[in-house]
Amino acid sequence: MARTVNDRLSALKSRRRGDDRLDLLAQDSAALADYFGKIAKQESWETKAADKPNTRYALGAMQEVDADYTRISTETAMRVANQLEKRIAGFNLEFRLQGSVPLNVHIRGVSDVDLLTLITAQFVSYDPSGLRASSGVYYPTALTSLQQLKDLRAEEEPALKNAFRAATVDTQGSKAIKISGGSLARSVDVVPSHWYDSADYQRSGALHDRGVIILDRKTNATMTNYPFKHIKEVSDRDLVAMGSLKKAIRLIKNIKADADRDIALQSFDLAGIMFHADMTAFRHGYWYELAILAETQRHLDYLYHHPDYAKLLLVPDGTRLIFDSPDKFSALLTLSCEVDRLLEAVANENSIGLPANNHRDRRQLIQSLSF
Numbered sequence: 001m002a003r004t005v006n007d008r009l010s011a012l013k014s015r016r017r018g019d020d021r022l023d024l025l026a027q028d029s030a031a032l033a034d035y036f037g038k039i040a041k042q043e044s045w046e047t048k049a050a051d052k053p054n055t056r057y058a059l060g061a062m063q064e065v066d067a068d069y070t071r072i073s074t075e076t077a078m079r080v081a082n083q084l085e086k087r088i089a090g091f092n093l094e095f096r097l098q099g100s101v102p103l104n105v106h107i108r109g110v111s112d113v114d115l116l117t118l119i120t121a122q123f124v125s126y127d128p129s130g131l132r133a134s135s136g137v138y139y140p141t142a143l144t145s146l147q148q149l150k151d152l153r154a155e156e157e158p159a160l161k162n163a164f165r166a167a168t169v170d171t172q173g174s175k176a177i178k179i180s181g182g183s184l185a186r187s188v189d190v191v192p193s194h195w196y197d198s199a200d201y202q203r204s205g206a207l208h209d210r211g212v213i214i215l216d217r218k219t220n221a222t223m224t225n226y227p228f229k230h231i232k233e234v235s236d237r238d239l240v241a242m243g244s245l246k247k248a249i250r251l252i253k254n255i256k257a258d259a260d261r262d263i264a265l266q267s268f269d270l271a272g273i274m275f276h277a278d279m280t281a282f283r284h285g286y287w288y289e290l291a292i293l294a295e296t297q298r299h300l301d302y303l304y305h306h307p308d309y310a311k312l313l314l315v316p317d318g319t320r321l322i323f324d325s326p327d328k329f330s331a332l333l334t335l336s337c338e339v340d341r342l343l344e345a346v347a348n349e350n351s352i353g354l355p356a357n358n359h360r361d362r363r364q365l366i367q368s369l370s371f
Contacts, residue, residue: 002260003258003260005053005054005057005345006053007258008057008258009053009056009057009060011257011258012057012060012061012254012258013046013060015107015108015109015254015257016043016060016063016065016066016107016108016109017109018069018108018109018110020108020110021108021110043060043063043066045059045060045063046060048371049349049371052346052349052350053349054342054345054346054348054349055290055346055349055350055371057342058251058290058293058342058346059289059290059371061107061250061251061254061255062247062248062250062251062289062292063247063250064104064246064250065106065107065108065109065111066109069109069110069111070101070104070106070111072185072186073101073106073110073111073113073186074097074101074102074113076113076184076185076186076188077095077097077113077115077186077188078095079184080115080160080163080164080179080184080188080190081095081115081117083159083160083163083164084117084156084159084160084163084190086163087159087162087163088152088155088156088159089155090151090152090155091119091120091122091151091152091155092119092120092121092122093117093118093119093120094118094120095115095116095117095118096115096116096118096227096228097113097114097115097116098114098116098191098212098225098227098228098231099113099114099227099267100267101113101114102231103230103231103234103235103246103271104246105234105246105249105250105253105267105271107250107253107254107257110185110186111186112186112187112188112189113186113187113188113189114176114189114191115188115189115190115191116191116193116212116214116227117152117156117190117191117192117193118193118194118195118212119148119152119193119194119195120195123141123143123145123148123194124138124194124195124196124197125145125194125195125196125197125213126138126196126197126198126202127196127197127198127199127202129199130197130198130199130201130202130203131199131202131203132197132202133197133202138197145194145213145222146215146220146221146222148194149192149193149194149213149214149215149222150215150217152192153177153192153215153217156177156190156192157169157171157177160177160179160190164179164182164183164184165182166181166182166183167179167180167181167182167183167184168180168181168182173189173217174216174217174218174219175191175214175215175216175217176189176190176191177189177190177192178190191214192214192215193212193213193214193215194212194213195210195211195212195213196210196211196212196213196224197210197211198210198211198226207228208226208228208229208231208232208233209226209229210226210228211224211225211226212224212225212226212227213225224319225317225319226317226318226319227317229316229317229318230268230271230315230316230317233275233316233317234246234249234271234275234316237275237279237316240279240283241279241282241283241285242282242283242285242286243285243286244279244282244283244284244285244286244291244292244295245274245275245277245279245282247285247289247292248274248277248282248285248292248295248296249270249271249274251292251293251296252270252273252274252296252300252335252339253267253270255335255338255339255342256270256335256338259334259335259338261334262334263331263334263335263338264327264328264330264331265328265331265332265335268315269315269322269328271315271316272313272314272315272316272322273299273300273303273313273322273332274296274299275315275316276299276313277295277296277299278295278298278299281294281295281298282295284367287370288367288368288369288370289371290346290366290367290369290371291366291367291368293339293342293343293346293366294343294362294363294364294366294367295363295367296339297336297339297340297342297343297359297362297363298359298363300332300335300336300339301336301340301359303332303336304332304333304336307329310322310323310329310332311323311329340359343359343362343363343366344359344362346362346366347361347362347365347366350365350366350369351365
């Protein structure tokens with residue numbers, strides 16, 4: 001049975017407050033106390049558009065998660081990092097967060113955290129054509145990325161079990177070791193990794209140009225990512241959009257979470273899709289937040305009806321196409337239809353007798369409404 005708007009509002013509130021993951025909160029007294037301190041308080045979006053539930057849902061779905069919840073997520077990951085730093089004997093490590101939490105586009109109060117555990121100067125891969133490589137800064141080695149990361153993972157799995165004896169350590173993941181429960185207020189995905197000094201990084205020395213190599217145990221291979229370039233590119237464009245790009249990413253992530261059908265697009269893909277929207281239109285959302293919904297609907301609709309253009313779009317770090325499989329492009333239609341329905345419902349709630357017979361009319365109707 002299709003979810004009603006009240007069902008979706010309830011799910012939205014539950015995600016934001018952590019009701020959906022009380023089993024994690026229940027193990028940590030400080031996090032639980034914080035939860036009970038906030039549960040009775042309404043967020044500002046909950047007091048807007050009182051008689052317009054679809055409008056309230058759209059506004060709420062854009063907002064960032066309470067800063068205290070995000071702080072606890074970061075602190076939990078650093079607790080895990082601290083224990084690994086003490087217990088890993090074979091490697092010197094440094095620790096970085098990647099993903100939705102450091103980018104601040106996560107939609108859950110109790111959000112999983114991705115913790116990169118990076119081998120430092122002991123082992124680094126590099127582009128031999130780069131300036132530093134040409135200057136003889138690096139020293140060749142017979143060691144391989146694959147074996148180094150396998151060895152690191154072999155140390156980290158028992159180290160996590162010994163450090164957090166009451167927690168559950170799931171070692172079945174191909175890229176990450178998941179630890180949750182016990183005294184941990186959040187689930188942490190520990191990702192064994194090491195640095196890749198790209199030619200751009202060797203020239204600039206900037207973190208966002210530095211790659212990360214991780215292990216895919218299922219394929220017995222390694223893969224290179226640029227998580228800090230993704231964060232920088234999205235954050236820089238969000239500044240241009242005056243904060244509306246990240247709101248749009250949260251909006252479609254929440255819509256995906258509450259959809260009646262599965263939408264086979266990951267958070268990374270969703271951020272990439274909205275990265276290519278019209279930032280000028282998004283800036284209007286600084287004053288009128290529903291303009292973000294209007295531009296989101298227009299952009300998704302345009303992409304689906306212009307597949308030759310959509311299928312050329314790259315993810316923000318430039319490493320691959322967004323729609324790199326037929327399933328992802330099919331998922332775009334499902335997502336676009338969900339946003340169409342929300343736009344129509346919001347327009348109907350705010351029409352005041354005015355005609356809004358098509359998407360263009362609906363966008364024009366809501367994009368200057370203030371709440």
